[in-house]
Amino acid sequence: EVQLLQSGAEMKKSGESLQISCRASGYTFTSYWIGWVRQVPGKGLQWMGVIWPGDSNTRYSPSFQGRVTISADNSISTVYLQWSSLKASDTAMYFCSRLRGSYGSDDFDIWGQGTLVTVSS
Amino acid sequence: SYVLTQPPSVSVAPGKTATITCGGNNIGSKSVHWYQQKPGQAPILVIFDDSDRPSGIPERFSGSNSGTTATLIISRVEAGDEADYYCQVWDSSSDHDVVFGGGTKVTVL
Numbered sequence: 502e503v504q505l506l507q508s509g510a511e512m513k514k515s516g517e518s519l520q521i522s523c524r525a526s527g528y529t530f531t532s533y534w535i536g537w538v539r540q541v542p543g544k545g546l547q548w549m550g551v552i553w554p555g556d557s558n559t560r561y562s563p564s565f566q567g568r569v570t571i572s573a574d575n576s577i578s579t580v581y582l583q584w585s586s587l588k589a590s591d592t593a594m595y596f597c598s599r600l601r602g603s604y605g606s607d608d609f610d611i612w613g614q615g616t617l618v619t620v621s622s
Numbered sequence: 623s624y625v626l627t628q629p630p631s632v633s634v635a636p637g638k639t640a641t642i643t644c645g646g647n648n649i650g651s652k653s654v655h656w657y658q659q660k661p662g663q664a665p666i667l668v669i670f671d672d673s674d675r676p677s678g679i680p681e682r683f684s685g686s687n688s689g690t691t692a693t694l695i696i697s698r699v700e701a702g703d704e705a706d707y708y709c710q711v712w713d714s715s716s717d718h719d720v721v722f723g724g725g726t727k728v729t730v731l
Contacts, residue, residue, distance in 0.1 A: 545723075545724050547722065548722065551720075606712055609710075
């Protein structure tokens with residue numbers, strides 16, 4: 502079964518660093534883009550960026566460029582989303598998702614269960 | 623940047639048809655994908671490439687796309703269809719960014 506399993510909920514303070522993870526299973530990890538999507542409580546979906554684990558080629562939404570880092574560890578089929586200095590406005594649910602096919606045209610067919618990040622000031 | 627416009631809410635009686643629109647400049651030239659998100663859950667893909675259904679999605683879900691509007695249609699609506707629905711495209715004008723619509727809350731009366 503194809504699955505994306507995300508790390509558990511986090512509670513942090515402003516200024517702290519954080520890394521959350523998304524472990525893939527059931528398919529060839531290096532052959533699909535994986536992306537991150539943010540959802541602020543009560544709001545819609547915001548695309549943050551994607552990574553091609555095969556060569557760590559990474560694309561970011563302009564809204565998140567420079568604010569987060571997406572990386573991958575192929576040895577454990579895991580993608581990461583990292584902040585160096587959290588803000589209260591980073592409080593949200595974060596989903597990882599697999600891009601079914603081509604970058605630039607296709608859909609996200611598999612989603613992780615979400616990781617809730619709460620940042621207090 | 624490319625903008626997708628969805629109505630905030632749609633209400634429909636059980637057994638009737640729900641129509642959810644997604645407006646965008648020349649959206650008919652793009653592939654549109656639709657996601658369903660129930661409270662407290664991750665989104666799931668219900669329509670891809672304008673009108674294709676992933677395996678496991680009921681035939682009651684269908685989609686179309688032309689001109690400036692893409693449409694998700696849910697026929698014979700059931701209580702379990704109550705959810706938020708999001709359309710998604712790629713914005714080829716800006717280094718191929720992913721764009722989501724604002725979402726439509728479907729309420730089953």
